[in-house]
Amino acid sequence: MSRTVDALQGALAAEHAAVYGYGTVGARLDGGDRETARIVMNAHRARRDELAAYISARGARPVAAAAAYRLPVRVASPQTAAQLAAVLEDRALGAYLGLAGVDEPELRRYAALAMQEAAGRAVAWRRAAGGSSTVGAFPGLPPDALYPRR
Numbered sequence: 298m299s300r301t302v303d304a305l306q307g308a309l310a311a312e313h314a315a316v317y318g319y320g321t322v323g324a325r326l327d328g329g330d331r332e333t334a335r336i337v338m339n340a341h342r343a344r345r346d347e348l349a350a351y352i353s354a355r356g357a358r359p360v361a362a363a364a365a366y367r368l369p370v371r372v373a374s375p376q377t378a379a380q381l382a383a384v385l386e387d388r389a390l391g392a393y394l395g396l397a398g399v400d401e402p403e404l405r406r407y408a409a410l411a412m413q414e415a416a417g418r419a420v421a422w423r424r425a426a427g428g429s430s431t432v433g434a435f436p437g438l439p440p441d442a443l444y445p446r447r
Contacts (some may be wrong), residue, residue, distance in 0.1 A: 300399065318385045320345045347407075397409055
């Protein structure tokens with residue numbers, strides 16, 4: 298499999314997980330926050346479908362969604378639902394980081410836009426959860442990537 302297809306598959310897997318997770322997020326929210334979760338879940342569905350099309354166009358088979366996912370946050374309230382949404386966005390952002398480094402300019406732009414959207418949503422969900430809305434200088438990169446190795 299090519300590096301580009303691998304990166305597309307990684308982003309697709311993150312989108313599958315985000316769509317699944319937003320089903321749980323939305324179930325614990327109400328009013329405007331529930332509507333926001335619905336809109337965001339549909340945005341992740343659209344990205345999922347676009348990524349699957351990119352993969353198919355390259356002659357590869359898109360990775361399938363899992364039957365279920367272990368959620369990184371136990372959702373028992375609107376606050377924890379917002380925390381889960383922030384984590385889902387962080388994970389999506391990290392997955393698109395791999396796609397941002399491929400050779401194709403169109404895919405790099407696609408990844409950059411997806412990362413920008415995910416970072417903005419993560420900040421908003423953290424704020425909704427009552428937490429800090431600050432983000433590191435290079436969201437999506439693991440902390441050890443920010444320091445040179447010897």
